[in-house]
Amino acid sequence: MSTRTTASTVTVDPTQTWSIEGHSDLNRQQYFSIAQSAGDGLDELSQEQFDYYFRELGITFGRRVNLLLAGHTYEEIVFEDPDRPGRVDIDRLKNEPPRTPGKFDDQLREMFPDGLDLVGTENFLKTTWPPFMETYVREEDTTGHHPMVKDHDAAAEGMIAYLNHRFNDWDRPRWFEGLNEPDWFFNVYNDESFFGLHEGFKNYRDEAGLNMEVGGPCFPTSQYFKNNYQTLPKTMGHFIDQTECDLDFYSFHPYDYTIWDEEAQTFDARVTGGLPMDADLDALVNYTVLEHGKEIDVVISEHGAYMVDTAVRYDQIDALGVRLFPELSDWDRWMKQKEITDFMMVNGAIAHTLTFMDHPHTVEKAIPFILLEASSWKPDHYAALLVSKDHQSPAEEWVESRMVDFWKVFKDVDGRRVRGWSIDPDIQQQSFVDGDRLFIVLNNLAGVPQDVTLDIANADEVQSYELRRLSRNEDFTPNYSEQSVESVDALTLAPQESVVVVATYAEPIVEAQRFEESVHYGDRSCVELTGQDSATFKVAVPDVEDAETVTLRIAVGRPHGTDRDLAVKFNGHAVTIPVEDSADRLDRKHKYADEYGALKRVRIPAEWLEAENAVEVSFPDGTGGGIGSVVLRVSRASE
Template identity: 25%
Template sequence: MKGLGILACLLCGFVLQRVHSQVKVEVNLDVKHKLGDVETFERRKFVNFHGTIEQNNWNTDNKIDDLIGDLLGDRDVYVGRNTGTIKWALNNNVTEDPARPGFADPASIATHGLNNRNSYAAKTWAHTYEYLDYQILCNQIFPFYPDGKTTNKGWAFSQTDTEAEPFGTASGEFLGRYIQEYYGTGGTTGQKKPSFVEITNEPLWDLVTVADEPHDLTKIFNFHSTVAKEVHKYNPDMQVGGYCAAFPDFDMDNFQRWRDRDQHFIDVAGADMDFYTIHLYDFPCIGGKAKYRKGSNIEATMDMMEQYSYMALGHVKPLMISEYNAQTHDYNKQAWSAYRDWLKMKSTISMMMQFMERANNINYAMPFFMLKSEWQYNESVGPTSVHGARMLRRENEPTSYTGDFVYTEAIKIFDLLKDVNGTRVDSKSNNMDVLCDAYVEGNKAYVLVNNLDFIGHTLNLEISGIDATPTNIETRHLHLQGGVGGIPKLDIEQVNDLSNGVTLTAEGTYLFIYTYDEDITIDKLSEEKKYYADTYLQEIYSNNPITFNINGVDKGTYGEAMLRVGVGRDHGKTLKPTITINGKTISVPTNFRGGPQTDRDNFFGVLEIPVALADLDTDNEVVVTFPDYGGYISTVTMQVYNFSHDFRPEDVSIGKRNEYKSLSIFPNPVKDEFTVSVENSANKYDLRMYNMAGNRVFEFIDLRGEQTFNVGGLQKGVYMVTLTGNEIKRVGRLVVI
């Protein structure tokens, strides 16, 4: 009867320690995690910022010696995005074609393009770091969009819209010729061509949202199609995309915003886009409220774009997140502060890790940090006029805008991520609010863990897939010190052992670097693939079953799956539907990524629901029923992980004697007591039990044979039970009634 008296004490302890509940992070170093065709950490996609390789302020007024080498070279950081040079060239240099009114003069483009290439050729200090130049070229909306606004040279692009000259032809020709003439292949030939072209930056903000007379959306989207075709005519291999949504609030007005804008864009221009661009910002301080996207909201936003792309075009177009982190409204028009940097930094890391989970469907994810942004500073206003998203600040800020340039706190993001590289390996957290990712390169393993939660957690790291003991463990902990108004800290330590656990602070991030004597062998495989339902955006009615079909699922012998249900609902509506898959009711957790979005106008997020691989067929019927009326199911998708080996047995049905030759757990459901029986009493095992929020409610170690446990002190609901030992590894659900 072991555990009857001890359990009550442990439960009391659990209640008192909820602020630092324990989270299990399991890493299998010998299991490659293949995501589509992506197998490695692609630093250029994620470790970057909003800058350019050739800007002159790399070399002026800097406290840091060899700034470009220190920031880019030593930390292996990529740049960037250029949204200003092309506008300046169009406004101030390029003249109108005398033979074709409304078109840029090709000779003028060529002349100024040669000057630009020669200017870059002379910047030999930049050539060394060209391998880190992974550029997005982007226009500002005016005067590129043809609505009559003139350049500083006194001419405007043609507004003709005919079959022979579709609306936007002149703008697109200019952009195509600009790329041809202004770029070379690197070094003395001129800066290498950009990797991507965004047609315009946030066009609907100027043309629709704040316009006195909103422009026609269909015409704007046809403009994007025309420009993309013109750019491809002059640069066939160039990747071109749009429309660069500033605030993709798909759920606004009961998803009418999505229908009018983003769905409409895909219907009109999607076939001509190589990728779709969106900008994603948290609002952690807006009128005293905190409106976060990180967590389930970002998941719902990206799932919706993916699923509709699949439904409309037959495949998923890649996403470009060319700006993201946080807008700090309540700190605008204030001088620089370390705390404002932190508000942007914490969102950057959380969002970055969510983007990394979709590495196969993302071209680029670029946090909105610029190098100096001196154009923002107004001497007559003083230090309160500085830009809030900078990598560098004046040494004497916030007191005065004087002194040489030094790093802002944002540099700690890149110090945290320095050296991370390698093959992606299997990792899993038992708490949706704790994100994890892991990579192996040679004899080193990198484990990255981020906390979306607003409370701390104790991490229980379980590293398997290698027999050796690490010779060293380096920990890097990025966190806020001092609460609101505090400063970001990056604590770096060398330790020998983590068996006692570590505390991951609220919204903090840990990087663990394990070093071994020999290279780590990766000889197992987890292949992840995502499947999309045949319908989406279904209105919710009370007790009305909504059916989604997910067909063509490739299911292996071993593995696991995750059903993803996007939901947009008013606050107060339930977020726990009844769901069946192929007629079988599955358990729906109450936890989801991030906070409950209380300060947002409504909830828009993804419910992520574990599914046993055994419950899936090639073709699957998913039925979702909510008990109350209101809102929409935005998407239904399924992530399937096929394993080459049974390295993490999937959830098993608990409740019958002798279900396994050596192991039985019964009864299920349970009211008072359940029993664990292991046939071979020589096999020791540990038992742990977790609620669906991922919090451990009790554990017992070094057990043998048959044991009985009392659950009378637990709340009714679904719990996860794990049994681990030398010859035992089982995970299952136990229902307490």
């Protein structure tokens, strides 16, 4: 049986550290990056701007795009080996002088002494491969702009040589994922040369002895819940199978795909951030545990939300801007329009980030797709944090966009994860303690307001509260505020609003107890049910003694318009499953959406837990659906 939630209570205990599979300390480089490297546009900033963005707001670095491509085009340092036709002259590459240090490199080395923690991705363009490497174009690539190299061994050798000799251990990507979003241009799921290319990257990395993980395939989408969860084994699952689950990580780009609904005069979306992403991560790892006997690591080099219909999106936003802001000049109106899409991106990135934070044992790096600037190649790029005034190139004056709100929300959030729980599936929460401050991050996934009662242990010791709030105005632009308040006991979160509570104590908050949460996967994944059929999943928990909390997590994918009710029995006990108010945002029907995917999450009484647990699931409306995974998370107090 399922039931709607009416109000939410969020409980937080700052004295109790909460570790998920051994991960409790927040690493800001893991989640709060700009989608560029230290070499992209940084020299254009003043010292004051650098200090504000990278010291005060705590922006870190995320990604380097254009690798071998840059070597043979912009840098002109990659040449053919005269003794090995079709291959890179590695000796010549070794002898090239090093790059000129950037304006802020010395400061960055002090700020990030262990390295920049970048993800490396090769842009997949007509000029990706050096002209001496033979290429071919697949039938699916109607533009002919994305040729694939014929000799993937030569390409892999050249790519790793470039990564080896043009970088050092500080600025070399820590993760390399191959080509950027190749699935837009050809069917990568059945391409032997594509599989071989990634295996070649890994083999040449091993030969060079680089401290760099190699993975892929950088799929442009996720949405594994589609087709009753049968999409997962046919897409990412198939790639994992073909590479024998032997890459260091696997990667994809999850986005909320937003469109303008002219009839309703509002925005609609296929949502992946929040509950759908939570479900897909569980299902993906459950699949590899069953098929390959191990959990995989995941790297997300882009995530967020954007208007997806490239044929009309700019015209739609322009028309909306003229309608909403007719009094503004062309430039001012363009920046105001950008605020609309900025909120989409930031709101989607926050929902994704809070989801990834709940999977620290799986997600190694997650980068919101927000660029520092793009004036040299696309001055009006929708994802830029800094925009060149009047779109001049080169820029003479920088104008800050509302993309900055992402880092304002997460400013100073750091430290150790502490115990927190929301009974409402619509309210994401993550809580951290750093010194004398407790940070409680809340996000409303629903399109309706949510009342939240905040229950903080030791609240009588709090000296002050600060509230940061990010919501959306009626004209779709963002509304960000910071204010001191006397109490945070009762809050109302507006639709899709994010709130950070900063509670400052008189003394540093001392850990009194530590809990370890372990993850246990079911014996089946990606199960499709028809009609009134039920499926039983067995979940083994080796040690049931002293279990403090037991959380049941069920990944669901269903056709559009089906009932959201779910019938569940746990070891024979009927379980009431909360139905999220955000289901109305998740179950949409338009050009880019026709299905419903979500994680169903509920606490189970610890006394019900057994060494082998039977979870029976069915859809009471008799229309069937898919179960991606059944997972138990069990916590115990550490000794």
